[in-house]
Each structure stands twice: as structure tokens, then as C-alpha cells.
Amino acid sequence: xxxxxxxxxxxxxxxxxxxxxxxxxxxxxxxxxxxxxxxxxxxxxxxxxxxxxxxxxxxxxxxxxxxxxxxxxxxxxxxxxxxxxxxxxxxxxxxxxxxxxxxxxxxxxxxxxxxxxxxxxxxxxxxxxxxxxxxxxxxxxxxxxxxxxxxxxxxxxxxxxxxxxxxxxxxxxxxxxxxxxxxxxxxxxxxxxxxxxxxxxxxxxxxxxxxxxxxxxxxxxxxxxxxxx
Numbered sequence: 339x340x341x342x343x344x345x346x347x348x349x350x351x352x353x354x355x356x357x358x359x360x361x362x363x364x365x366x367x368x369x370x371x372x373x374x375x376x377x378x379x380x381x382x383x384x385x386x387x388x389x390x391x392x393x394x395x396x397x398x399x400x401x402x403x404x405x406x407x408x409x410x411x412x413x414x415x416x417x418x419x420x421x422x423x424x425x426x427x428x429x430x431x432x433x434x435x436x437x438x439x440x441x442x443x444x445x446x447x448x449x450x451x452x453x454x455x456x457x458x459x460x461x462x463x464x465x466x467x468x469x470x471x472x473x474x475x476x477x478x479x480x481x482x483x484x485x486x487x488x489x490x491x492x493x494x495x496x497x498x499x500x501x502x503x504x505x506x507x508x509x510x511x512x513x514x515x516x517x518x519x520x521x522x523x524x525x526x527x528x529x530x531x532x533x534x535x536x537x538x539x540x541x542x543x544x545x546x547x548x549x550x551x552x553x554x555x556x557x558x559x560x561x562x563x564x565x566x567x
Contacts, residue, residue, distance in 0.1 A: 415484025424478060424487035428494040435498030444502035468537060471495060475541020480549045488542050493534025500526025 415421035439447060453459030471492050478488040504522035 411483055413484065413486050415482040415487055417482050420482040421484050421487040424482070424484070424491045428490040431491070432494040432498035432501070435495040436501040439499055439502055442502075444499075444506055447499055447502065467495075471534070471537045472541040472544065475538045476545035476548060477541075479542040479545025481545075483546070485539075485542055488545075489535055489538040492538035492541060493530040496534040496537075497526045497530040500529040 415424075450459075450461040450464050454461050454464040475488050475492045478484070478491055482488075501522055503517045503525060504519055506517050
């Protein structure tokens with residue numbers, strides 16, 4: 339028995355409507371479940387963030403006291419006035435060394451340093467100058483701590499010695515027949531970093547060790563906070 343086109347179309351449309359209704363119900367349930375899960379996740383996230391903020395607030399005081407304080411003192415020094423004085427003295431010391439060695443010349447200073455470093459021709463003046471820079475760093479560390487001002491203070495004489503290349507005609511490390519001021523400043527900075535920073539670090543550690551030894555002999559005790567480092 340054949341079916342009319344209208345009957346087939348009607349059954350197709352009714353089946354399509356039923357499928358759409360079922361799909362809408364399933365989609366509604368899925369969106370409802372997703373909404374519930376999202377709300378639960380949001381509440382859990384808010385609770386966790388609140389707990390984390392409370393924990394960080396509880397740790398802020400001890401952290402600031404035991405970490406931030408010692409780091410600030412170790413880098414900048416215990417006495418801001420002394421640290422500022424060291425920073426201001428650094429360029430003065432660099433220019434003073436450059437003026438004092440102007441009659442010697444950069445090549446003579448370089449040969450003396452290289453001969454002492456390699457051991458082929460050790461020069462007592464170079465050894466005494468290095469010892470003086472270490473002693474300067476130790477004194478700065480013992481009095482004020484502060485790695486940054488100590489490094490600037492100890493590196494300044496090395497920088498000043500590097501400035502001797504300005505206006506000269508050296509046979510090495512030159513980009514032209516006469517060394518310009520930017521080139522002299524650049525090489526002086528490299529020399530200060532290569533030689534001044536290690537000497538400053540050695541002096542800083544020596545001064546910190548001497549300060550602790552003096553406290554032991556004086557019967558003092560190290561502060562637990564580390565502010566005197």
C-alpha cells in the first residue's frame with residue numbers, strides 16, 4: 339500500500355520536531371551541569387585565593403624582616419649617608435688616580451699589571467695597589483656593609499687607570515690612531531668590571547668576616563634578622 343507524499347512529509351516533520359525537542363532537553367541539561375560546575379569551581383577558586391592571600395599576609399612580616407632587610411643592608415649598606423658618601427667619592431677617586439698616573443702612561447701601567455699577573459715581571463707597586471683596594475673594600479664592608487657602594491668605591495681607581503688611554507696612541511686595544519673619549523671610557527669600564535669587581539667582592543667578604551670575628555672577641559652576638567650582614 340503506497341503512502342501519499344503528504345503522509346511521508348508529516349511523519350518526517352514530526353520526527354524532526356521530536357529530535358529537536360530531545361536535543362534541546364539534552365542541551366539544557368548539559369548547560370545546567372556546566373553552570374553548576376562553573377559556579378562550584380568559582381567558589382572553590384575564591385576560597386583558595388582568600389586562603390592564599392591570608393597566608394601571604396601572615397608571611398609578609400617575617401619575610402620582610404628576615405629576607406628583605408638583610409638583602410637591602412647587604413646591597414645598599416646599613417647607613418644611607420655612608421653609602422651616599424662612597425658613591426660620591428667614587429668619581430673623585432677615579433679622576434685622582436687618572437691625574438696621578440698621567441705622567442706614567444697607560445702602556446707602562448698595562449705592562450706592569452700584565453707582568454705581575456703572569457709572573458714574568460712582578461711589580462711591588464701593583465701588588466700593593468691591589469692589596470690597598472682589597473683593604474678599602476674590607477673597610478667599607480666592615481663599617482657599612484653594602485656591596486654596591488663598596489664595588490663602586492673599589493672599582494673607581496681601576497676605572498681611573500683605564501682613562502689614561504684617552505688621547506694617546508697605544509699599540510693595542512685601539513680603534514684608531516688616537517684613542518677617543520668614548521673608547522677610553524668603554525675600555526675603562528671593562529677594566530673596572532674585570533678587575534675592580536673581583537677585588538671589591540674579596541674585600542667585601544673579608545670585611546664581613548672581620549666584623550664577625552670582632553664581635554666574637556667582644557662577646558657580642560649576631561642578630562637573628564641578619565640586618566647587620
